Amino acid sequence: MSTAPSQDTETLRVELGERSYDIVVGAGLIKDAGKWIAPVLARPRVVIVTDENVAAHYLAPLTKSLKDASIRVDAITLPAGEQSKSFAQFEKLCESILALGIERSTTLIALGGGVMGDLVGFAAASILRGLAFIQVPTTLLSQVDSSVGGKTGINTAHGKNLVGAFYQPKLVLADTATLNTLDRRQLLAGYSEVVKYGLIDSPDFYEWLENHAQALIDGDMDKRRHAVLTSCAAKARVVAEDEREGGKRALLNLGHTFGHALEAETGYGDALLHGEAVSIGTVMAFDLSQRLGLCPGQDFGRMLAHFDALKLPTDLRRLNAGDWTVDRLMAHMSHDKKVEDGKLTFILANRIGQAFISRDVQNKDVRELLDTWLKNKI
Amino acid sequence: MSTAPSQDTETLRVELGERSYDIVVGAGLIKDAGKWIAPVLARPRVVIVTDENVAAHYLAPLTKSLKDASIRVDAITLPAGEQSKSFAQFEKLCESILALGIERSTTLIALGGGVMGDLVGFAAASILRGLAFIQVPTTLLSQVDSSVGGKTGINTAHGKNLVGAFYQPKLVLADTATLNTLDRRQLLAGYSEVVKYGLIDSPDFYEWLENHAQALIDGDMDKRRHAVLTSCAAKARVVAEDEREGGKRALLNLGHTFGHALEAETGYGDALLHGEAVSIGTVMAFDLSQRLGLCPGQDFGRMLAHFDALKLPTDLRRLNAGDWTVDRLMAHMSHDKKVEDGKLTFILANRIGQAFISRDVQNKDVRELLDTWLKNKI
Structure with a gap:
């Protein structure tokens, strides 16, 4: 078993014409994030959106790596949990991002699990009718499921994910080392989506x-x-x-x-x-x-x-x-x-x-x- | 000057690959709407969204024409005015449409001015990540401006139209007879976008x-x-x-x-x-x-x-x-x-x-x- 960080990385190209993008998978990617992210930015400015739990582990190293790559970084931290995928939080997030005086060339980074990916992806699809966004999924579920497919969205009174957009990221960084901070229950829950691909x-x-x-x-x-x-x-x-x-x-x-x-x-x-x-x-x-x-x-x-x-x-x-x-x-x-x-x-x-x-x-x-x-x- | 209704109509094809659509322009189109709309529906079911002012003039004839064409019609009437382009109204509209038990094959119809086109277009882009929609613009401004370009959206605390989607309609019916119910001030305001095309x-x-x-x-x-x-x-x-x-x-x-x-x-x-x-x-x-x-x-x-x-x-x-x-x-x-x-x-x-x-x-x-x-x- 290799534990060498950032060396054993593999890249998968998702081919979708002009919306094609790379998924990079490996252990320790977050602390080298600047190296991967800088080349895909229209301009060196990002807004990281994350939740309180994930922020405690990964916001500091991600921010540092991006700043070391001369990227301007703002960060917004939301409450953790599915309730963040509401209309109310969507509005708050959009307003918070706009309050930073962002431009069309600013890129959003979703740091966290599926909730962050879905919510931030929909915000990225919608703010100024489309900002670039990057996914840094930190759960097994989001690494295998939310990284591909471009589905973003929020929940409604009538059901989950009923309002959203098909919107592709510019890049996905799946740092497998983040799975070490997941509890076993979350890991197993994510595994059910892994085994699904075998079964299909x-x-x-x-x-x-x-x-x-x-x-x-x-x-x-x-x-x-x-x-x-x-x-x-x-x-x-x-x-x-x-x-x-x-x-x-x-x-x-x-x-x-x-x-x-x-x-x-x-x-x-x-x-x-x-x-x-x-x-x-x-x-x-x-x-x-x-x-x-x-x-x-x-x-x-x-x-x-x-x-x-x-x-x-x-x-x-x-x-x-x-x-x-x-x-x-x-x-x-x-x-x-x-x-x-x-x-x-x-x-x-x-x-x-x-x-x-x-x-x-x-x-x-x-x-x-x-x-x-x-x-x-x- | 010809006043013959529904005869002097002209059609403009907007070429956008698989997102191409027709703009039909003429006097009296609304009362023949079923004829134009039925062929572009995936299934014969629509939800008309309009505002109180426009509903008073055109909701009944539009509904009748669609029902005569064996189309199932639901209608949602919102308050008139720019304040309908808010996050709160967007949420309410999405929930109201979902409450009707709509399916992916249901088509939304925006009946009204630019506010309706922008709001309903964004709802169409977002509900179930994309419902088909049709524009029936009833102001000069929306007939010349909102009919083309696919810009939809709502207003934010930080500015107008800062959250939305690029989303194309399946059809635009611009009934020039509706301009008779516009007051002169609205007509002139719309004209400033007409003359813009000459100036450009x-x-x-x-x-x-x-x-x-x-x-x-x-x-x-x-x-x-x-x-x-x-x-x-x-x-x-x-x-x-x-x-x-x-x-x-x-x-x-x-x-x-x-x-x-x-x-x-x-x-x-x-x-x-x-x-x-x-x-x-x-x-x-x-x-x-x-x-x-x-x-x-x-x-x-x-x-x-x-x-x-x-x-x-x-x-x-x-x-x-x-x-x-x-x-x-x-x-x-x-x-x-x-x-x-x-x-x-x-x-x-x-x-x-x-x-x-x-x-x-x-x-x-x-x-x-x-x-x-x-x-x-x-």
Whole structure:
């Protein structure tokens, strides 16, 4: 295992025509950030936006590195947590950035997890109708998920991420050393998005994860770099074919239709992290696939065994689901953005590594599945 | 003069690759709207957003025409006025639209003036990260200005239109009959954007306007259609070359750097309409051009005579500018989006119909001009 900082870095180019950009992955990137960031700036001026938790660890070294590269740095620190993705915080952030007297050539840097990436990305898309922005994701989830795809946004009274923009960063710096300050629960939640890429269309990557996921979770930097890079590359392949989510990109929602319903029911809070909801949702998607006779039961068993071995959450029994109802979960799902013409879209699988988009799942089959899960009959 | 409704219509195609769309101009389009709108909808469902004033005249006929075309119609009516372009109204509008249970295939229709176009356009760009939208502009200003260019946005504490998106409509229906319900002041304010296109790069159009502007203002439908179409075509030419405002598009800001400072000083309200500010600002831009020896004094005199003949506002003396200062106006201008690297951008002119972008105007020359104007020494 290599621990040499900033040497074992790898770069992935996300090809999107004139919106192409690099994702740099490696341990210790933040303290060398100036070197990577200076070349992509229109002018040497940035505003870093971060949250209180992340600021404590990384704001000082990031600022120092940028200043050493002769970049003018302002910083805005927000409260940590999902509640920052509100209209109110969006307004406050936009006004705070404008109050700095920024110009069109100023670049925003989102330093933190998915909340920062989503919020700052939408602010960057909107302020002066578009400022350049750079992502420095500090969680496993945001390194593999928010780094690619250009989805930004805030939450609404009617659901999560329902207002936002498709907006690409100029650069992503994924410093795998930041994962050392993540607690195990957050790491596991992020891992559910990593394994998703194996389950969608990469049986080889899935097998590699079966062998190496435990080491990755336990802190092996090489394994982390490989997993982050492979996940980003997998996502980038899908996004390059379908930037604005008309078709194939829906595959990335494996586990998310069910997951969003669980998050809605638990209030999008600490009771159930997004990655945890996706973990349970992915198990449900495979369970639905096998119940419909689309996927061999042994593949469902194999993925369930892997999730259980890592202690990923896999069923509703651990949630306080006593008073949940099938009707309520169905209602949450029908508010999902992925609804088209009143029909729910599910990502199902024929095998591990062979996911597909289905728009013809019958409501009664979904209801039956939910009923079984709610009754703990798995 | 032809008054035949819906027959004398002309269509302008705005060429922007896959974001291309048509602007249809003619008298009486709203009551035939279903015919024009049905073919561009992904699914037959729309949400009309309008303001109280416009709703009183046009919401019923627009709704009827759409329903006659088997389109499902919801409508949201907002308070009239610039204050609707706030973060608070943006949030309320997004939530109201989501509350209707809309889908990605739902289309928004902005019915009204520039405020509606800007606000609804930004909501369309942002809700579910992008709904299709259609503009039905009902003022001369919005027909010639907001119909082309894709600029949407809201106001901030730090200035107008500082948060928004570049977002193109699927269709613009400019019904010139709606101008009959505009008061003369609004018509004249809109005319200042019409004449701008002549002044920028179309000396022939400028000359046509010298001969026909009075008839256009007085209600000649053929002249109105020609003026709206020619203005949209002129703007479309510039925008097609520079969709995201990196270069040539700045020409469209003729009169706007000064104009924005005047609007900021008067509070963006009824004291000074946007078009009135642009009118005075355009006169100031030509005055600056001739003072710098760039433009013959006779061209300045010619444009001033035309503006005065139509009774367009042409100088600060009619505003309550007694306590204004050069410093405050300079400060307003330096908050304009068009500032780059601390330098103000001005649109100046070598002749009528030969405008150009200048980034090397000296602050002292601008201060001198403002000082002269504030002292009523014109």
